[in-house]
Amino acid sequence: MFNHIVMKRAYSDAIPDEWKSMSRVFSALGDEHRQRILLSFDPGEQLNVGQIASLSTLSRSAVSHHLKILREAGVLASEKRGKEVYFWIDRLHLEQALATVLDYVRRSA
Amino acid sequence: MFNHIVMKRAYSDAIPDEWKSMSRVFSALGDEHRQRILLSFDPGEQLNVGQIASLSTLSRSAVSHHLKILREAGVLASEKRGKEVYFWIDRLHLEQALATVLDYVRRSA
DNA sequence: CCAACATGTCCAAATACTTAAACATATCGC
């Protein structure tokens, strides 16, 4: 008995695991400067911090801050090569995160 | 001649039209309270402001603020029925916005 | 080793966002 009673998930419950990843992606890409950084990449292109900063209207320091947020969100990936740090779009992670939300939305009909 | 020279899109250029819509979706869903609101909806469910506020830990006023942002971003749609305003997930708009980014990411490989 | 360069980090000021109370508007039942 009571099997037919489905408690509504409490608003204050933890955000589902698969949403935590998407959450950071959303926050990261909710900023216009960070969107511009993402759009700076041509297909397959890798850019170092100096290149990204020179395209930007912000200080190198501010760009570095945004790159950190994008990397931690899994929007970009990076690797140090010599003196430089190269960034590229983390295609797989982004696809997975977006697919999670798309899946939720499609089930919501 | 010069056809082979492809100017890099300036960082400060306008964000492409199809991105403006996604931009607001990202900003809207970059906030944990607004994510919780989105996750409050069962499939096909419609909730009014009072119901959403009662699920929330925030004041009704703050919830109203977040609902406005979610509606303006096209995450939720709403309709007034009598005294109440009902909200639901704007499935089509969300799908389209997410598909735009997914498409960009897939072309970025 | 050392000078030049690329990047990251720390910090304080500027800016933007969030919050909740008070108030305003609209709708309903009687």
Place this chain on the structure above:
DNA sequence: GCGATATGTTTAAGTATTTGGACATGTTGG
């Protein structure tokens, strides 16, 4: 119309984010 209810708006304070300069660290070439 009137009181009760539901929601939106304004506002001011609190909080968080963003920014760029100064400094620290790591790397390379000579």
